[in-house]
Amino acid sequence: MSREGTANIVWHPTTVTKEDRQKRAGHKSCVIWFTGLSGAGKSTLANAVENELHQRELASYVLDGDNIRHGLNRGLGFSAEDRKENIRRIGEVAKLFVDAGVITLTAFISPYLEDRALARSLVAEGEFIEVYVKCSLEECERRDVKGLYEKARKGEIGQFTGISSPYEEPIAPELVIETGTLSVEQSVATVIDYLHQRGII
Template identity: 85%
Template structure:
């Protein structure tokens, strides 16, 4: 879009505020940003946490990396710039969902610290909870039901995180879940305890 076109776009404040929506939902909204290697268990954990939130009658939604690439981010590749655009778009969608009063769970490799920090800065302080789903590369490869690591090691897939592309571990994640050491039940409880402790629930 041209600079002139951008200048003519004005943000319209809503009559119903984020606080109004949170009050109606009975809880605060936030982004639970699950990051980690392919096969670490991000989607599994995000969906298990959402199941528990749903059982409690809370408003939540999971944005999953593979699912988003079927629609919103279809057409983006896996090079550095496309990965960054992928995460930028997800950050903006997550921001809208937080404004809508939802506990938003995103399950994306999101390999670069800078991109995760940009997503963090889109929402207010305390609304972005980085959850590092930590798992050894060896265990991720062992779990590899899609056969992606094998394809990456054979050169069939290029720019694969952990093999031919970097993964920058979080430095100060709000939560670190060691998925090769904790059960899924323990991991879910860890996340829920954090949300309760910080009065989001």
């Protein structure tokens, strides 16, 4: 869209506010951003946390990397530029969910510090919880649930994070969860406890 076109677009404030929606839900909303290598357990943990939130009758939703690429981000590849656009779009969608009063869980490798910082900047301070799902490359390869590492090692998949493309570890995440040593139940409890401590739930 041209600069002239965007100049004519004005943000329209809503009558019902984010605070109104949070009050009705009975809890605050936020983004819980799970980042880590492929196979680290991001999707497993995000879905397990959402299940716990759902059992408590709290409004939540998981935005999963693979699922999003089936629709909203279909057509994007895995180049640095496409990865950046992938995360930008997810950040914007997550922002909308937070505005809707929903605890939003995202499960994306999101390998670059700059892209995660952009996603954080889209929501208010305190509404972005970065969770580094930490797992050694060796353990991720051992799991290799989708067989992706084997293909990457054979050169069948290019620009694969951890093999032929870098992963920039979080510098100061709100939580670090080592899935190589913690059970899913322990990991979920860690996230839920943190949400309590922050007064989100």
